[in-house]
Amino acid sequence: MNALELRNVSKSYGDFVLKDISFVLPSGCIMGLIGENGAGKSTTIKLILDCIRRDSGEIFVLGKDNRKDFTAAKEDLGVVLDEAYFPESITVRQVNAVMRYTYRLWNEQTYFSYIGRFSLPKDKSFREFSRGMKMKLAIAVALSHEAKLLILDEATSGLDPIARDEILDVFREYTRDEQHSILLSSHITSDLEKLCDYIAFIHKGNLLFCQEKDRLQESYGVLRCSKGEFEALRKQAVLGYRDSGYGIEALVDRREIPAGMKVDYASIEEIIVFLAKGGN
């Protein structure tokens, strides 16, 4: 089963249009949603959660149409948005008491094991938490009610590198058994590179690609060469380039490059920056 499927989803906000978005997240996989500020990542996530109305298209969450029979699927979703919302005076212990009545499958033992792992104080009130502590609490809650799909919108951006590394380990453990999947948006491309099976890149409301990360890095690379060498390349070989004045640096399709020319590894960040900018 697919954890998520979007078919030709569109949404317009006056001068911004999210256009014809289609992708599939297979169960057991992690997908990173990436794109510049205002690209449409949060809009896509809100459409998946049915918080806003789409203009057209279809969305299936854990096999269920998110407009028709979504209520049951909501129990199976763990959601963390870019701000954590809890009452200001609540403590970690009190959150446990509330969640016991909120989620049918709330697992108190799992919750307190994450609380310990994330070094969160049990009796301090939420208002006294730092932004990172608030996000960790929201992530602990999302992971403690047997959700099958986690959806996180910029949920790790306020965390320090050590905390992020710990969270990435938690996410890897969570998806180990093929029944749990994650969609997360982030600007921290190095985290997505370490964690994700799939990368979906949204640019100005268009989905430029949604591909397996390993396939992306097998297909594309960075070529550093002289202007003369660059001009001799086939047009379809080049996806984006910059001219430093001393030479050319280009994102290329490896299959289109003549044997003997050295093509370097392209990071996810290089791939999206070159694709977003095109040629200079």
Ligand SMILES: Nc1ncnc2c1ncn2[C@@H]1O[C@H](COP(=O)(O)OP(=O)(O)OP(=O)(O)O)[C@@H](O)[C@H]1O
């Ligand atoms: N409620 C709204 N009314 C009008 N326009 C909106 C609304 N919500 C979002 N938009 C517009 O939709 C576009 C996409 O916004 P969105 O929040 O999806 O971007 P994003 O990719 O999540 O960006 P960021 O990385 O900055 O969080 C922006 O141009 C934004 O102004």
